Amino acid sequence: MIQVRLQPFTVYESALMRTTSTLIDTEDSLILIDPNWLPEEVATIRRDIELKRQGKKLYVIYTHQHYDHIIGAYAFPDATVIASKAFVETDASAQLEEIKTFYEQYYIDRPIQKPVVDIIISEDSTVDLGATPITFYLTPGHEATHMSLIVEPLRLLVCGDYGSNIEPPFIEHDAEAYLESLQKLQSAVYEHEIRWLIPGHGDLCDDRSKMIERLSAAEEYILALPEERVWSPLWPEHAFFNRVHERNRKYVEQKEHEREARQRDY
Numbered sequence: 001m002i003q004v005r006l007q008p009f010t011v012y013e014s015a016l017m018r019t020t021s022t023l024i025d026t027e028d029s030l031i032l033i034d035p036n037w038l039p040e041e042v043a044t045i046r047r048d049i050e051l052k053r054q055g056k057k058l059y060v061i062y063t064h065q066h067y068d069h070i071i072g073a074y075a076f077p078d079a080t081v082i083a084s085k086a087f088v089e090t091d092a093s094a095q096l097e098e099i100k101t102f103y104e105q106y107y108i109d110r111p112i113q114k115p116v117v118d119i120i121i122s123e124d125s126t127v128d129l130g131a132t133p134i135t136f137y138l139t140p141g142h143e144a145t146h147m148s149l150i151v152e153p154l155r156l157l158v159c160g161d162y163g164s165n166i167e168p169p170f171i172e173h174d175a176e177a178y179l180e181s182l183q184k185l186q187s188a189v190y191e192h193e194i195r196w197l198i199p200g201h202g203d204l205c206d207d208r209s210k211m212i213e214r215l216s217a218a219e220e221y222i223l224a225l226p227e228e229r230v231w232s233p234l235w236p237e238h239a240f241f242n243r244v245h246e247r248n249r250k251y252v253e254q255k256e257h258e259r260e261a262r263q264r265d266y
């Protein structure tokens with residue numbers, strides 16, 4: 001479904017995990033971020049692109065390699081693809097296997113592929129896509145290949161899997177890096193006077209203080225681990241998130257033990 005349709009961009013929302021895909025329509029290009037999940041949903045995005053195409057160049061940006069964010073890659077073979085250096089270098093077989101399992105379980109038959117990247121982002125930098133400057137920030141922590149981006153003319157921040165109002169942090173790479181990425185995003189919100197923040201899962205935010213609220217809720221949650229569970233009122237309470245929390249807690253606890261063991265060895 002369409003979550004938001006404004007003249008310069010559209011946010012699509014999947015029925016699954018409220019995952020967003022963003023399509024930006026500029027004078028000379030179409031920029032699509034993380035097309036996902038279900039075949040009908042991806043087909044809707046593809047159709048909209050054809051309607052808006054008018055000879056424009058198509059770019060697809062992947063914020064990170066998690067399977068829900070790369071699952072739609074098969075539908076955009078004509079796109080110039082952009083992702084981080086870590087994305088290119090990281091083996092995607094586990095993520096592709098997740099897609100395969102998902103498709104098998106729901107009798108879906110679509111091609112499964114790791115996107116082939118044309119423009120590689122190896123550091124925080126601004127790249128012009130056609131006439132549109134996009135600033136990329138490497139934001140690992142949730143996942144090692146993760147990056148976020150700002151569409152400068154729109155002051156639009158596409159966070160990837162940060163800044164959600166509907167889910168707690170999923171620490172699947174590194175808690176320290178996660179905190180640094182949150183700091184980076186908070187600074188970017190102020191420095192670039194962000195007007196719209198789009199999370200990978202959940203609702204677009206157009207209120208700067210609420211953007212900061214979302215990012216700092218995640219920060220407070222991580223800082224309190226592993227002892228405490230500082231749960232934002234924004235995040236629902238249910239069994240799945242209990243399991244996510246338990247995984248986060250164990251992960252941070254494990255890291256602490258490793259650090260202590262290293263200190264003992266000296």
Ligand SMILES: [Zn+2]
Nearest residue numbers: 064066143161
């Ligand atoms: Zn993710």
